Amino acid sequence: MTLVLAAVALGLAAGVLAGLFGVGGGILFVPMLLALGLGQLEAEATSLLAILPTVAAATWRQHRYGNVRWRAAALLALASLPGVALGAWAAESLPEDALRRLFALLMLGVAAQIAWRARHA
Amino acid sequence: MPLLLLVARFPHRPAMGTSLAAIGGTALAGVAAYSFTGRVDVLHAALVGIPAAAGAIAGSALQQRLPTRGLALGFAALLTAVAAMLLLG
Numbered sequence: 001m002t003l004v005l006a007a008v009a010l011g012l013a014a015g016v017l018a019g020l021f022g023v024g025g026g027i028l029f030v031p032m033l034l035a036l037g038l039g040q041l042e043a044e045a046t047s048l049l050a051i052l053p054t055v056a057a058a059t060w061r062q063h064r065y066g067n068v069r070w071r072a073a074a075l076l077a078l079a080s081l082p083g084v085a086l087g088a089w090a091a092e093s094l095p096e097d098a099l100r101r102l103f104a105l106l107m108l109g110v111a112a113q114i115a116w117r118a119r120h121a
Numbered sequence: 122m123p124l125l126l127l128v129a130r131f132p133h134r135p136a137m138g139t140s141l142a143a144i145g146g147t148a149l150a151g152v153a154a155y156s157f158t159g160r161v162d163v164l165h166a167a168l169v170g171i172p173a174a175a176g177a178i179a180g181s182a183l184q185q186r187l188p189t190r191g192l193a194l195g196f197a198a199l200l201t202a203v204a205a206m207l208l209l210g
Contacts, residue, residue: 011168
């Protein structure tokens with residue numbers, strides 16, 4: 001039961017951060033899921049599903065403001081498909097600790113991006 | 122975003138909204154791809170993801186009221202600390 005509460009609390013926190021900064025909240029999902037006992041690739045794959053409610057809610061809101069050009073969005077998403085397939089294949093091929101370290105580097109990149117934006121805002 | 126802003130010459134807000142929708146499509150594709158190898162844990166995704174959506178709504182409302190600069194730097198520090206743990210652990 002405490003694990004369920006931990007998951008919910010962590011998810012809520014990640015969401016608030018995502019809402020505040022517009023970027024980077026979802027990246028916390030992976031370490032959270034690791035802490036909850038998932039393997040690296042399971043955590044990464046699960047985080048892709050976990051981000052969908054947030055993205056759907058935010059997209060709907062932007063749509064209501066008239067900010068979504070759906071055709072362009074569909075084209076972009078379709079264009080990303082080969083990359084998604086290639087990335088998933090690469091991730092499946094890597095040893096777990098290598099994947100974990102690569103992900104840690106990505107986190108550092110996101111941290112740098114957030115810090116950069118904050119200092120130059 | 123840069124693609125929409127620089128190449129397609131979108132104004133800023135439509136670029137943000139459109140790229141958000143595109144990201145949703147990309148994430149969905151990722152879920153589909155990983156479903157084949159059984160990597161997606163739907164229960165954990167719901168446990169973490171649904172509260173996150175609620176949190177994101179609260180977070181974007183708070184954005185106007187909180188001094189985000191200090192928080193942003195704090196968040197960057199948190200990400201760095203977690204990354205360090207993953208690298209060294």
